[in-house]
Amino acid sequence: MILSRLGVNPETGQRNSPATEPGWSARTTGELSPEESEAELERLQKLIEGRKKIAWNTDIAHHLWDLYKTLFPHVNPNSSDRYVFEREWQDIKILQANSHEGVTQFEFELKGVRYKFVDNEERQSWRSLTKIFSLFLYDESGRCLIEMPMKMILTDSGRHYSILPGGPKAFLLGDWISHFISVKLKNQRIRNQEIRAQKHQEVLAEIEDLKNKFGIAD
Secondary structure, three states: HHHHHHHEEEOOOEOOOOOOOOOOOOOOHHHOHHHHHHHHHHHHHHHHHHHHHHHHHHHHHHHHHHHHHHHHHHHHOOOOOOOOOOOOHHHOOEEEEEEEEEEEEEEEEEEEEEEEEEHHHHHHHOOOOEEEEEEEEEEEEOOOEEEEEEEEEEEEEEEEEEOOOOOOOOOOOOOHHHHHOOOOOOHHHHHHHHHHHHHHHHHHHHHHHHHHHHOOOO
C-alpha cells in the first residue's frame, strides 16, 4: 500500500513513470514579472505541500530515523545511546564514518547505491536542555534527498529524540524512497514470521506442560 502511494511497482520496487507536474516553466526566476512571480510562488507552495504529504503518507522520515538510530552506535562507539541492531537493516553496508567540527557523517550502501547521512546536532546550541538540529540524507552525487528537522531533549534518563512536525525542509522524489521502504518492509515481514513461529512453539510447550501436570493424554 505504501509503495503504491509512491507510484511504485511492489514487485520490482521501481517507480512508474512520473507524471509531469503542472505549470512547469523553463524560464529563470529573474525573467518573471511581479505578477508572474506571485503566481509562481503560489504554485511552488502547493507543489511543496504535495511533496510533504507524500513524505507524511509514506512515513519516510521515521523509516530513515529508525535506520539512523540503529546504525549510529555502530559508527560512533562513544555514543551514550544504545540501540539493538535490528535485522530490518541488515542489508545496509557501512562504508565509512567520521565526526569533524560538530558534524557527524557516515556513508553506506543500499541496493548497490551509495548514500550519506549528515547530522549537525553537536553544532547546535542548547536551549533549556533542548537542541533543534537537522538530519540530512545525500545521494552519491551530493544532492540532499531529504532534510529532517529533529529535536533532542536531555532528561535524567538520557537523550530523547523526536521528528519535528511540519514535514521535511527539503525532499526530492525518486526511487531511493521505495528502496528504503521496501527493504524495511521485507525484513519486517521476516521478523513477524519469526515472532509468530516463536509464539507457536511457546503455545505447544504450554500445552505439553499442562498435559503433564494434569495427566491428560492425547
